[in-house]
Amino acid sequence: MEERERSGWTWRLAGLLAPVTIWLGLFFLVPLLLILIFSFGRSGVYGGITLGFNPGNYLKVFDPLYLEIVGRTFVIALTNTLLCLALGYPLAYFIVFKGHRWRNALILLVMVPFWTSLLVRAYSWVVILNGNGIANRTLQFLGITDEPVTLIFTPQAVTMGMVYSYLPFMVLPLYAALEKLDVSLKEAAQDLGASRWHTFWRVTFPLSMPGVIAGSILVFIPSAGEFVIPNLLGGSRTVLMGNLIQQQFLQARDWAFGSALSVMLAVLLLGAIMFYIRRIGTDKLEGV
Amino acid sequence: MGENKGGPIYKGLGKIPDRALFLFAGLVYLFFYAPIFVMVFFSFNENRSTQVWGGFSLKWYGELLRDQSVLDAFKTSMIVGVTATAIATVIGTLTALALTRHRFRAKTFADSTIYAATVMPEIVVGVSLLVFFVAIQFALGITTIIIAHVAFTISFVTIVVRARLSGMDQSLEEAAQDLGANPVTTFLRVTLPLILPGVMAGALLAFTLSFDDFVITFFVAGVGSSTLPLKIYSMIKFGVSPVINALSTVVLVATLVLILGGSRILTRREKT
Amino acid sequence: MGREKRFSRGDFLKVVGAGVVASSTLSTLSGCTVSTTAESGGGGGTGNENALNLYNWSDYVNPKTTIPNFEKKYGVEVTQDFYSDNEALLAKLQAGGTGYDVIVPSDYMVSVMRKSDIIQKLDRSKIPNFDNLSADFRGLPFDPNNDYSMPYQWGTTGILYNKKELGEISSWDVLWDTEYKGEIAMMSDVRETMGAALKLLGYSLNSTKPEQLEEAKQLLLEQKPLLRGYFASFEVRPLVQNGDVLLGHVYSGDGFLAIAENKDLDYAIPEEGATRWVDNMAIPVGAEHVDNAYKFINYILGAKAGASLTNYTYYGSPNEAAEPMIKKEILDDPRIYPPPEVFERLEVIEDIGEATRKYERIFTEVKSA
Secondary structure, three states: OOOOOEEOOEHHHHHHHHHHHHHHHHHHHHHHHHHHHHHOOEEOOOOOEEOOOOOHHHHOOOOHHHHHHHHHHHHHHHHHHHHHHHHHHHHHHHHHHHOHHHHHHHHHHHHHHHHOOHHHHHHHHHHHHOOOOHHHHHHHHOOOOOOOOOOOOOHHHHHHHHHHHHHHHHHHHHHHHHHOOOHHHHHHHHHOOOOHHHHHHHHHHHHOHHHHHHHHHHHHHHHHOOOHHHHHOOOOOOOOHHHHHHHHHOOOOOHHHHHHHHHHHHHHHHHHHHHHHHHHOHHHHOOO | OOOOOOOHHHOHHHHHHHHHHHHHHHHHHHHHHHHHHHHHHHOOEOOOOOOOOOOEOOHHHHHHHHOHHHHHHHHHHHHHHHHHHHHHHHHHHHHHHHHHHEEOOOHHHHHHHHHHHHHOOHHHHHHHHHHHHHHOOOOOOHHHHHHHHHHHHHHHHHHHHHHHHOOOOOHHHHHHHHOOOOHHHHHHHHHHHHHHHHHHHHHHHHHHHHHOOOHHHHHHOOOOOOOHHHHHHHHHHHOOOHHHHHHHHHHHHHHHHHHHHHHHHHHHHHHO | OOOOOEOOHHHHHHHHHHHHHHHHHHHOOOOOEOOOOOOOOOOOOOOOOOEEEEEEEOOOOOOOOHHHHHHHHHOOEEEEEEEOOHHHHHHHHHOOOOOOOEEOOEHHHHHHHHHOOOEOOOOHHHOHHHHHEOHHHOOOOOOOOOOOOEEEEEEEEEEEEEHHHHOOOOOHHHHHOHHHOOOEEEEOOHHHHHHHHHHHOOOOOOOOOHHHHHHHHHHHHHHHHHEEEEEOHHHHHHHHHOOOOOEEEEEHHHHHHHHHHOOOEEEEOOOOOEEEEEEEEEOEOOOOOHHHHHHHHHHHOOHHHHHHHHHHHOOEOOEHHHHHHOOHHHHOOOOOOOOHHHHHOEEEOOOOOOHHHHHHHHHHHHHHO
């Protein structure tokens, strides 16, 4: 399989990149620049920003309280990514290789619940997991517990909620990557005597790496900015960077600090991704 | 690429992993749909509560048909969702092609920008876009919502399509070109069909992100252009009304019918 | 294969150069202030003379009477959009999101908006129904001369509890009672929760004194292990209603909704004092249909509209002239219309300027603990 990459700029490349350059250039980079500028400004007491050069907003981040929040966010995002990978990979595998003619339907069925408002689904989880909800009643029925156990508004509920929200972000790229694998390769390996496990680990999984990487990135990044689930399912007892940034723009009316936090989050996350990609090796990204 | 039939592959212990996988997948789907079942259940509740059952009733469906603001919000969400998804999918796919098949100086910058667009917290994107629109005196409305939605979903499409494109055998495309097809024809007749599952997956993701977006939409929406999430969040003060459950159930049923129906038509076509 | 035309390095540099120039122009804005008032465009508006764009809390007007009657009387078409958060309203307006003619900010938010030039000074001559307002609701601390706002509805914040299990309750300290560990829910609104702690300590809920704030912080840290969590008022309501929690910190309206569904419950305004919150109508700077805005505000202050609001929302009306038309059960309810001795203990939330960030930081620390 030859992967041919063209080097250098060509009109074709420029043509392919023009739409995204215009759209993101205008509607992402310019606003981002605004945020960067804000991050060096000074917030007025009532909101609003006076522009200038105040690196102090960045120094404010180095407060034990905020650093703790940053650390916690990364741990939760990483855990979430690993859990989503553990659950998402088998599911994607199942859909691609065991789904047969229902493949398309199965993958669509993964997404359908996510077209119902997150609020509605989160509040439904509260109903399922609360004192006399289905979960507790089932546990008692099965004799596993005698009394209702506190399931909702706990850190575990937040973890579950995050996996619930982000699993599709892992499943879709994995599906896209696995789907293209030539089944005849698998058959060849097995005809040559390799066990199923061996085939999977030495052939299928490595070839699906681009999907694993894409899925990990698509789960890890937004997880780090999550703010809704800790509130709805965790009783606001877990403060993540998403909550902190939200709070700065709204309740604290400190747009400058909020901007600085966002820039730092972006830099940290980008750094993490670049590190991850380099570690895995750019060749794996290309699936060669 | 032949169909995955039975035969020599399923020798011996083959059955157990298969069954386990099937069971596992079933549990995951149950996990996804558990709150959905609850939601559907309570859409038929006699009480206004979405927690305590009071008897069977269809009254919320009746109210849904009478509630113009909810229906309007749904319509707006669909218009925004479909339009934004279409645009983002096209742009995202082109970008993925560019990034996967070319090597160029600014590639790291391009990569970083794509990833950065998924990194920014929603409140930051929302506020900064609003400030930007106001600065260039661009009137807020459905257009600004669509622009914003495309902006934050392009990267997701790009990343998903890249996962599909990477390492793809280009011999078919080269053959087409050797036979005289121009780049556009090659793309439409050869490349696109090959990467279609990836493109569809990206489009699916983009639509899902757009349909349920709240924060960014809140800031860039104009007067009277409420999307469904905005409407739902605004109704939340008195708890989620069963009317919302009713709407969500209707959408759910309609989607399932479309999917399962579409699936049967597709498989029938495949057989002929 | 030389099939593609090469994009020369020269071309590339030209494009990048243009981009660099554009960005550096933007970044030499040092020393300027970003205009965060709502004057520059960005609005929706229909250009239609007979329109009114109302931005309100949801379910705060009777959709069957209040709005349609206004529309009929004045021949104005009303477009309603909704928000559920004062701060989100502020952020949107500050970032330039105009297009609305009437907004409904709460007490302290009126102060903030006044001071950041987001709302305009009112021409009192266009609001003759101002005289309908009860004396208790004129000239409140956040707008001493009603130059910028007119009261809309008011209520209190207190404790919703299971009277059957707990008996009568009269003090905030029940929310700190270790006997009820895991059965208490507090609000996630920083001013309300800090307010409860400050009131229990005997201080003003608008306090900015560092020692008092520190004491309040310690109290909240003590309380955290006893809580189910911090929630929005409307989330606390079902928790208490369904018995998941015995004690909940709620707005009065949510309290009454719960009591209507569960007769075992009751709502108490603690003896140490509590919040009296007041939502108000205001006109943003740059509103397009100012005349219609005045008509609307005046209409709401009319006796009939005032009564229909309260009869629908079950919140208190600041409108004295409306009282004859308000349902007797509401007027007689001491929890909605408290007697003077209770009324005296209520405090209105005021904007505390710089100290807002201190409060926020304390709350972040407590939630993170």
